[in-house]
Amino acid sequence: MDLKDLYRDVILDHNRQPRNFGALANADAHADGHNPLCGDRLTVWVQLEGDRVTDVHFEGKGCAISTASASLMTEAVKGKDRAAIQSLYEQVHTLLTQQSAAPDASLGKLAALAGVSEFPARVKCATLCWHTLNAALERSADAVTTE
Numbered sequence: 001m002d003l004k005d006l007y008r009d010v011i012l013d014h015n016r017q018p019r020n021f022g023a024l025a026n027a028d029a030h031a032d033g034h035n036p037l038c039g040d041r042l043t044v045w046v047q048l049e050g051d052r053v054t055d056v057h058f059e060g061k062g063c064a065i066s067t068a069s070a071s072l073m074t075e076a077v078k079g080k081d082r083a084a085i086q087s088l089y090e091q092v093h094t095l096l097t098q099q100s101a102a103p104d105a106s107l108g109k110l111a112a113l114a115g116v117s118e119f120p121a122r123v124k125c126a127t128l129c130w131h132t133l134n135a136a137l138e139r140s141a142d143a144v145t146t147e
C-alpha cells in the first residue's frame with residue numbers, strides 16, 4: 001500500500017464514520033459554516049477551559065472532503081490552546097495549497113489531506129471546518145470579554 005492509498009483510506013474512513021460528530025452539550029460557543037461552491041454546511045461546537053479547547057464537536061452535511069477534514073480537525077485540536085490551533089491551521093493550509101509541500105510529522109493524520117492540493121476547487125471544502133472553528137473561538141472570546 002503506498003502513501004496515496006493510505007491517505008485515501010483515512011479520508012474514506014473519517015467520511016464514513018466521522019469522529020466527534022453531533023451537537024456538544026455544554027458547549028461554550030458554536031458557529032455555522034457554509035461553502036456555497038460545493039454546498040457543504042457544518043456547525044462546530046467548542047468547550048473551553050481558559051485558552052484551551054477541552055472538547056470540540058461538529059455536525060453537518062457535505063462532500064467527503066469536508067466531512068473527513070472536520071472529523072480529522074476535531075481529533076487534532078482537542079486539548080490544544082488557541083495559539084497551537086492557529087499554527088496547526090497554518091500548516092494545514094500550506095499542505096492544502098502547495099503541491100510541493102511535504103506533510104510535517106506534527107500534522108499526524110491531517111497529512112491525509114495532502115492530496116487535496118491537486119484539486120484547487122476542493123480546498124474550500126477542506127478549510128471550511130477550520131474557518132468555522134475560528135468563528136466559534138472568536139465568539140467565545142467575545143463572550144468572555146463582555147462578561
Ligand code: ZN
Nearest residue numbers: 038040063125
Ligand atoms: Zn465540498
